[in-house]
Amino acid sequence: MSSTSGVLVVGETQNGRLAPVTAELLGLARSLARGLQEQVAVVLGAEKLSPEAAADAIAYGAETVYTVEHALMEQSPVEAMLAVVERVVREKTPTVVLVGKTLAGSDLGPGLAFRLGVGLAQDCIEVTLDSKEKGLVAVRPVYGGVAMARVALKRMPYVATVRPKAFDPPQRDTSRKGEVVALNPSLDASVARVRVLERASEESAGVRLEDARVVVGGGRGLGGPEPFQMLEELAKLLGGAVGASRAVCDAGWVPYHYQIGLTGKTIAPDLYITVAISGASQHMAGCSGARNIVAINKDRDSNIFKEARFGVVADWKKALPAFAETVKELVKSG
């Protein structure tokens, strides 16, 4: 057995740059590696990688960046990346492997763990490591976020997927030095059994929900699609984006890419204004990073009031237009 060492981050890119979730993972990786007195490496794969992505990874704390450029990364991203990561893990034998709980990471994490025959701590919001032998301990929300499970991994490598926005990204430091190692694995077409035929963006223009500083969310209590017009106007006024509960998306009032929650998007705005949302745990699972939650709801017993900083117990039909009007005046007056 070769000795295990280091923390390996499975990285992702977004528009040619390092994805925000990978910066967050690098911050976590550094704190784990410091305890082990080991190093942090990241692996990036794409059909074509920009030099900026690797430079970003170093600036956020990677000592080594493994890069893989291959056409299969475009055609069959998950399978191609899984094949590469499996090889890197078997060769470099890291102590810990961190993967973002993103769309791709949700496939890659379990796929990797099963290939290696080890357990996976899935969708973690806390990750700690006392010493190598004691194992990795993580906290993950379960039962739709009603409860938390503290789980331990005892067999190396410790593989964990980490919820986006659960950790703050570290300071970007362009003076950091690191090594970029281009890997040239021979990936033959047989690894790619799932092929992407078509990709289409359905997102509307404007601020992305995940990145918005202000989010206005609508729930089933709005009664139909029409009130979303008012929510859109309010969001625009505040430079934010509109989201919704799953109940609203299931009803077809807004498209599914509005959904916030466990099985929707994860948001972390400074201000999240909820209108007629009850605050079910599965919804709150997507906004635990919101710094200030505001609730407009007619039922004082709704769970949302347990999560909110400011609340109004009122019928939205009366409260929301007056709220929006006053916001407009305040924003105009500067």
Added chain:
Amino acid sequence: MPLHIIVCVKQVLDPETPASALRIDPQLRRMVAPANVPPVVNGFDENAVEAALRIKDARPGDVKITVLSCGKSFAMEVIKKPLSMGCDELVLLQDNAFDNLDAFATAHVLAAAIKKLGAFDIVLCGRQASDWDQAQVPQGLAQLLGLPGVTIAKKVEVTDKKVRVERVVPGGREVVEASLPALITVTNELGQPRYPNLRGIMAATRKQPVVWKAGDLGLDPALLQPAVELQELFIPVQEKNVEIIEGEDDADKGRKLALKLREAKLI
């Protein structure tokens, strides 16, 4: 040979149970619902059943659907729901050793059962089980059975020896293709699962599930050991204290809320 679809469904605690009614069983380390709240078929698994039935509708007389579930015990009227919706057979993997297994062990049990079932074309799963929210078992199954895996499907179409899947991806849509046999996980965006009709319910009453125990699957007991150790299950304390904004009437409350947010420099 008809197209053989295997759907994996899990019986779970009803996620619609109000959080305040749930409690943690510290011995068993799981959540329990009040005795009068029956369990349900995991919601996404009903979507997977619906996906299978739509394929069956499109190829009358040419599709067989086998439902597979693993657990310690089952509420028969609950676990038979996929049969009453129109599935053909139910295989229960039932054993005391299958109580509250982790994802690693569950995938090994299901994989052994699928191998025992023989030839198949598609394995359908839900995108995740609403109890432990793992979203791991299907990817595990794909690895153990050597199948291509496609997750989070909102539409599944079978053509010849291939499957075409529309996936829900952040900000858009993606269409992928895989050769059969393949494993696919289904999400609620597929659409409402159908309600069982009277004929379906009658048919389901007559059907008896096939029951396999651990011994029937020739499983290495070591594979039932958890790969992830559950140390503690707890309910996080909420320390937020909401400030309720009062006013003369609802409109006034709305206005005061806006002023409050300005005062707090949030807008």
